[in-house]
Amino acid sequence: MALSETVAGPERPATSTEPTPTGRKRRSGNAGYWLYLLPGAVLFILVIGAPLVGTIYLSLTKWSGVGDPTFIGLANYRNLLHDEVFWTSFKNTLAMIIAMVVVPTLVGLVLAAALFDVIGRKFKPRTAAALRAAFYLPQVLPVVVAGIVWGWILRPDGAFNSLLDAVGLGALRHDWLGDPNTAMPSVMAVMIWVQIGYPVVVFMAALQRVDPELYEAAEVDGANWFRRFRAITLAQIRPETFVVALTCTIAALKVFGPVFALTRGGPENTTNVPSYFAYYTFFKKLQVGYGSAISTVLTLIIIVVAVVFIWLQYRSERQDRGV
Amino acid sequence: MTVTLTPAENAVTPRRPQPARDRHHRGASRWIVLVLVTLGALAMLVPFVFMLLNAFKSPGDYSSGGPLSWPSEFYTKGLRNYWTQVNFPLKLWNSALIAGSVAVLGVVVSLLNAYALGIGRVRGRLWIVGLFLLANMLPQEALIYPLYYVAKQIGLYNTQLSVIIIFTVIQSAFGTYLLASVLGTFPRSLLEAAALDGAGKWKILWRVVFPNLRPTLAVLLIFFFIWTWNEFLIPLVMLIDNSTQTIPVALASLQGDRLMDAPTTNAGALISLVPAILFFLIFQRTLSRGITAGAEK
Numbered sequence: 001m002a003l004s005e006t007v008a009g010p011e012r013p014a015t016s017t018e019p020t021p022t023g024r025k026r027r028s029g030n031a032g033y034w035l036y037l038l039p040g041a042v043l044f045i046l047v048i049g050a051p052l053v054g055t056i057y058l059s060l061t062k063w064s065g066v067g068d069p070t071f072i073g074l075a076n077y078r079n080l081l082h083d084e085v086f087w088t089s090f091k092n093t094l095a096m097i098i099a100m101v102v103v104p105t106l107v108g109l110v111l112a113a114a115l116f117d118v119i120g121r122k123f124k125p126r127t128a129a130a131l132r133a134a135f136y137l138p139q140v141l142p143v144v145v146a147g148i149v150w151g152w153i154l155r156p157d158g159a160f161n162s163l164l165d166a167v168g169l170g171a172l173r174h175d176w177l178g179d180p181n182t183a184m185p186s187v188m189a190v191m192i193w194v195q196i197g198y199p200v201v202v203f204m205a206a207l208q209r210v211d212p213e214l215y216e217a218a219e220v221d222g223a224n225w226f227r228r229f230r231a232i233t234l235a236q237i238r239p240e241t242f243v244v245a246l247t248c249t250i251a252a253l254k255v256f257g258p259v260f261a262l263t264r265g266g267p268e269n270t271t272n273v274p275s276y277f278a279y280y281t282f283f284k285k286l287q288v289g290y291g292s293a294i295s296t297v298l299t300l301i302i303i304v305v306a307v308v309f310i311w312l313q314y315r316s317e318r319q320d321r322g323v
Numbered sequence: 324m325t326v327t328l329t330p331a332e333n334a335v336t337p338r339r340p341q342p343a344r345d346r347h348h349r350g351a352s353r354w355i356v357l358v359l360v361t362l363g364a365l366a367m368l369v370p371f372v373f374m375l376l377n378a379f380k381s382p383g384d385y386s387s388g389g390p391l392s393w394p395s396e397f398y399t400k401g402l403r404n405y406w407t408q409v410n411f412p413l414k415l416w417n418s419a420l421i422a423g424s425v426a427v428l429g430v431v432v433s434l435l436n437a438y439a440l441g442i443g444r445v446r447g448r449l450w451i452v453g454l455f456l457l458a459n460m461l462p463q464e465a466l467i468y469p470l471y472y473v474a475k476q477i478g479l480y481n482t483q484l485s486v487i488i489i490f491t492v493i494q495s496a497f498g499t500y501l502l503a504s505v506l507g508t509f510p511r512s513l514l515e516a517a518a519l520d521g522a523g524k525w526k527i528l529w530r531v532v533f534p535n536l537r538p539t540l541a542v543l544l545i546f547f548f549i550w551t552w553n554e555f556l557i558p559l560v561m562l563i564d565n566s567t568q569t570i571p572v573a574l575a576s577l578q579g580d581r582l583m584d585a586p587t588t589n590a591g592a593l594i595s596l597v598p599a600i601l602f603f604l605i606f607q608r609t610l611s612r613g614i615t616a617g618a619e620k
Contacts, residue, residue: 032524033443037451040436040495047470047492048458054469065472111363114356122353134364137371140603141596142553144571148578149374149592152585159373159390166391193367225352254462257555261575278464279556288468295464306460 052299059292069289076293086294088269089277092184093253096273099188100195100252105245107192108199111135113233115200116207117215117225132204136197143194147261150190151177154262177263180270187262187271194258195251199244206240207233238316246309253302274298374596378402378589385586402590409573410565411594417562418552418569418598421483425490426548430540432491433498438528440499441506442514452503458496463556471560481564489557494547505539506532545606552599570595 059076061069080086120128138146153159154176161173176186210232218228234241256275259265265272265280274294281291377390381398388395405411436455440448470489471480479485509532517531533540555571562568568576574595578588 033439033445036435036439036443036524036528037445040432040499043432043488043492044455044458044496047489048461048466048496051466051469051473052461055465058468065468111360114360118353118356119360123357127357131360131364134367137600138367140549140599142555142571142599144553144555144575145592145595146370148574148588149370151578152588153370153373153390157390158585159377162389162391193370196367250460256463257571260555260559261578275462275464275556278462279467279560282464282468283560291464292468295462295468298462299465302460302462303457306457 055292055299056296058289059296061289061292063288064286065288072289076290077297079290080293080297085269085272085277086274089265089272089274092271092273095184095188096191096252096255097249099191100255101245101248103192104195104199104248105241107196108203108244109234109241111196111200112203112207113229116204117229117233128204132197132200135200138194139197139201141194143257144261146190146194147258150193151262154186154190178267180267183263183267183270187259190262191255191258195248198248202240202244203237206237210236239313242309242313242316246306246313249305249309250302253298253305374589374593377586378593380586382584382586385584390585398586401584401586402594405587405591405594409577409591411570413566414568414570414573415598417483417567418571421486421490421558421569422548422551424487425494425551426544428487428491429494429498429547430544432495433502433543434528434533434536434540436495436499437502437506438532440503442509442532443524448503452500455496455499455503459493459500463493467557467560470557474561481562481567483562483567485561486558486569489561490551490554494550498543498547501543502536502539505536509535545602549599549602552602570598 058069060071060073062072062075063069115128115132119131155161156173156175156178160176164170164172174182176182214232214236215228218232223231254275255273256279259271259273259276260279263271265276275298278291278294278298281287281294285291373390376394377385378401379398380388380392380394381396381400384392384395384398439445440452445451466489470485474480474485479488513531513535514527517527522530552569553571554569555575558569558572559575562572565573574591577591
């Protein structure tokens with residue numbers, strides 16, 4: 001989905017290679033373009049820049065949202081270190097990364113290869129497209145609607161328990177979202193269901209780039225399906241794999257809607273995540289300073305993760321070119 | 324793509340005659356793959372089947388037959404109840420207004436930004452693009468409280484306009500990143516030819532760059548629409564009134580309501596899903612065209 005272009009990225013400077021007509025003309029030519037950046041820049045500062053700075057400042061204060069914030073330095077951050085809910089919420093983020101990044105990417109790779117390589121080529125491409133649509137459908141659904149439907153399915157008197165009864169596994173009936181032991185695994189299962197279509201669609205689009213002759217040559221050489229998958233598919237669509245892994249990891253760090261709809265972070269915080277924790281602290285507990293500290297930590301983690309990802313991608317691209 | 328694949332497949336088969344056993348084996352394994360993937364796809368659809376099955380049941384029917392039974396009558400009162408109870412047409416309008424405005428405005432802002440960055444190559448553009456990229460990754464919690472507070476101060480709280488402005492900026496951060504890299508590879512000869520003809524920057528943008536970029540812009544427009552349509556946190560915080568809420572927020576705020584029995588919940592989820600699916604089906608072709616257009620670049 002048009003993401004392939006993002007991989008190439010704008011990081012490659014092109015100015016240096018290009019002949020400059022005359023120094024002055026060039027500069028005055030560029031200056032005119034600043035005007036085009038103006039509306040976007042003003043909006044950006046108002047809606048993203050200033051609020052972000054505001055949140056960082058508020059994280060150094062104690063404030064209930066009315067009156068004036070009291071500056072308290074790093075006290076909020078010190079409190080965070082001893083806050084069990086804070087640590088639990090970040091531990092739960094790791095579970096979300098498994099459910100929203102690791103499993104969907106791995107399963108998505110296999111599914112996309114199966115759909116494209118086997119079903120698309122040995123059966124009708126139409127069949128592959130129809131199956132792909134089935135996997136992608138949950139992605140179209142607003143996540144909150146998905147959360148509400150799943151919340152009902154997993155209820156003690158919901159459809160899942162009835163299904164267990166119907167197939168003779170009634171002994172497994174359970175309050176899936178209400179029991180601290182099963183709440184997180186249930187939320188993870190829902191997130192896998194929600195997420196799986198995204199890598200499938202991106203990887204299938206990526207596979208269209210791959211030269212079919214590569215597969216033919218490998219087939220002639222007698223490489224079996226698994227070897228072709230490893231040597232060609234994985235190698236060729238690595239840029240897209242990076243993009244999927246990065247965007248899904250960011251999404252997992254930020255996940256809010258499904259947790260809100262399924263469990264509101266409960267029972268006993270077993271499904272609480274940083275963004276729900278921050279929301280709850282802002283708007284239910286009215287501890288704006290503390291909520292800002294949680295948000296600031298989350299922001300920092302996201303920036304670090306993004307920078308590490310982009311650096312890894314850059315390095316692997318350079319290695320490819322270097323070898 | 325389908326066109327290029329079929330001949331390739333045909334070309335392989337006659338070139339290498341295979342031992343019968345191997346061929347038979349390959350034939351069997353592809354069927355196994357088909358069956359496995361189809362089973363997986365069907366499993367993905369099960370929740371939708373549950374939703375359909377229970378959206379048209381009467382409450383009495385549901386309590387006697389449970390969630391898996393076939394409805395004994397085609398009951399539409401739950402659906403109609405939900406429709407009037409939450410004033411669904413109004414919610415639909417709010418969602419469409421917000422998502423539609425954001426899609427159009429977001430694409431325009433992205434295009435203007437990317438024109439300056441990708442074609443104008445203004446100084447420091449790498450940093451600017453990087454900033455936009457990071458902005459797109461920020462958690463909305465890092466912005467929400469100041470936005471909420473300021474919106475309250477200036478009277479934009481609980482208006483669709485506040486959400487439209489916020490998402491125009493958030494979505495265009497991604498759009499700028501994407502379009503700037505696409506425009507970075509825009510053929511210079513086209514621009515120079517237009518400049519020789521005496522076209523100014525504004526004219527070049529709309530007469531040369533815009534028409535060439537149309538497939539990518541269409542994809543971006545659809546993404547912005549769907550993403551905004553599905554957004555939750557910011558609308559939840561900003562829109563507290565029945566008259567301004569979007570579909571996901573309305574459904575979520577009814578969730579805790581005791582009056583929402585299972586059939587009504589399913590009916591509500593079902594009609595909340597219909598616009599998104601219609602939209603997806605209508606634009607699926609545009610999307611796959613856009614994907615190919617991007618891939619061929």
